[in-house]
Amino acid sequence: MQASTRKGMIVVALANGLLLFGYGLSLPFFTIYLISQRHLSPAMAGLVIALAGLSRCVSSAISGELADAFGRKKVMMWGLFSQILAMFCLGLCIEFQAQVGWMLVCYFLTTFLGAFFRPASNAWVTDNTTPKERVEAFGILRIGLNIGWALGPAAGGFLVRYSYSLAFFFTALLYAATILYLGRLIEDKHVPCKSRKPSFVSALLSLKDSRLAKICFYVVLITAVNSQLVVGLSIHCKQYLHMPENYIGWFFTINGLVVVFLQYWATKIMAKIRLSTAMLIGCLLYAVGFGSVGFFDTFALIAVGVFLAGVGELIVSPGEQTLVSNIASRETRGRYLGMLMVFYNLGSALGFFGAGLLGDYVAPFYLPGPWLIVGAVAVLAGLGFWSMRRSLTPEEDGKTNVPVPIKKDTITLN
Template sequence: MQAVTRKGMWLVAVANGILLFGYGLSLPFFTIYLISQQHLAPAMAGLVVALAGLSRCVSSAISGELADAFGRKNVMMWGLFSQIIAMFSLALCIELNAQAGWMLTCYFFTTFLGAFFRPAANAWVTDHTTPKERVEAFGMIRIGLNIGWALGPAVGGFLVRYSYSVAFYFTALLYATTILYLGRLIKDRTSKKGARRRARKPSFATMLSSLTDTRLARICLYVVMITAVNSQLVVGLSIHCKQYLQMPEYFIGWFFTINGLVVILLQQAASKWMSKHRLSTAMFWGCIAYAVGFGSVGFFSSFALIAVGVFLAGVGELIVSPGEQTMVSNIASRETRGRYLGLLMVFYNMGSALGFFVAGLLGDWVAPHYLPGPWLIVASVAVLAGIGFWRMRYQLTDDEDGKQTAPIPIKKDTITLH
């Protein structure tokens, strides 16, 4: 990867890290807030988070389509600006102990607007990389994300012991910092076709027709499954540790931190390993790591042993997350990158919402009768997703599956940086 390209990827990676640090300060603890402060049942709290997650499906699709039409950077900036307003409003509602309706409305807007950044940012990354560079590029993004994820919940776990609203105010402040940082340092790639691309009108009516590409449809299905598995880290693990093991909030925050540290420390090695194998093969083994990690959680009651399961699940994440983004990027044309990556995030968020909701149901209906039960169900879903990704090799070319048979000369464009 050229030096200028690598610099651009690290700029976006740092921005993602700041954003996820802000997210980790507050939003992972909203489920606990609803259960402990608003006295909602776990299933109802899971439903609230799930419905909010579904709103991200809509906004992800909108973001991808707008990024193709109006530019990646414009969508990133306006999405962040709107989310700052929503996050500040949510913090104010919590501080003033506002009626639940106002609080949940602000939470829904925060979640909806929070999905605008990633599809546009991922399309920006794809614009400036070749297919062989994308695993490494998205791996770099994952490092930035997980530095934020490692630090955010650890700090947030202590903040919420004293004030939930302060944690949300800090999140809004960090989002504002990201706008100032990113807005000055990156620009969209320009070309002779730039004027035509900017003039293109978004076509939401035809957007879903992209799923007639059976390869995209199958990838999205498996992404729903494995993302539902991954979401157990936020809701399922919180319910398991707080409701049944009576662990303090800061222990739960440290589990999130361990998950993030896995990616920070091992992502580069994982990216190099993935570059030597087919994406479909790597995705299979990533799903198996998820299955073993989360499948073991229900059998443990100590912090150390649960941390081992979280570590293994983190290994699965550092393979699956950049792999799914790379696979979708590789099958998309330049004109549909934003749309395809937006649709990927639609199904990613759909999987998260499904996982949040199912976590609440499993915590209420399965765990009281057999504590390892929810985690064995989660592990089974991870194995099925892994088999699905493995079979994608029969629908992908060697290049699309990350295995080039011969060097392909590609003319590189220059990234404009301030």
């Protein structure tokens, strides 16, 4: 990757890191807030988080279409500005103990608007890289994201012990700083196609591409697994193991640190094998990591499971983004990556809701049960990604060093 390209990726990665640091300060603890302060059941809290996640599906599709039609940078900036307003209002609702209904409206707006940034950001990365560079580029993005994820929840775990509302105010402040930082340092090279108008029906029809549809389905499965880190693990540790919030924050931090320190080496290894094979390995690591959590009752042993799941994440996340980028045309990158985020958020929503149900109806009878189910879903996702190797060209599947057949010259005798 050229130095100028790498510099641009680092700028966007740091912006993503600031956003996830702000997210980690507050939103992962919203489930605990609903259960401990507003006395919702785990199933009801999971339903709230899931419905909010479904709203992100809609906004992700909108973001991808708008990014293709009007430019990546505009969508990133306006999405962030709107989210700041919603986040500040949510902090006020918590501070003044507003009615649950008003608080949930602000939370839904926060999650809906928060989904505008990532599809536009990913499309910007794709515009500025070649297929050969994309695994590394999305890997750099993951490092930035997980620096924020490593630091945010650790700080948030201590902060929410004193004030939940203050955590949300700090999040809004960090998002404002990100707008100022990103607005000055990146340029949008994307030239919107004048004949291309935003069409959300067309975005859905893009699933006629069977390869995109399959990738999106497997992303739903593995994202539902990944979302257990936020809701399932919080319920497990707080409700059944009675761990303090700062312990739970440290699990999030461990997950983030894994990616920060190991993502570079993972992308180097991934560059040498097919993406479909790498995705299988990542999903199996998820299965082993989360599948073992239910059998442990100490911080250290659960941390081992979180570590293994984190290694799976640093393979799967850049892999799925690269796969979708590789099969999309220049005119449909925003649309395809937007649809990826639609199903990513759908998977999160299903995972959040499933975590609440499993915590209420399975864990009381067999504590490892929810985590064994989660592990089985991860295995299914891995097998699905691996089976796609038959429908991808070698370049789309990450094999960029495929030898080109040399045609022999023919000699014509007169």
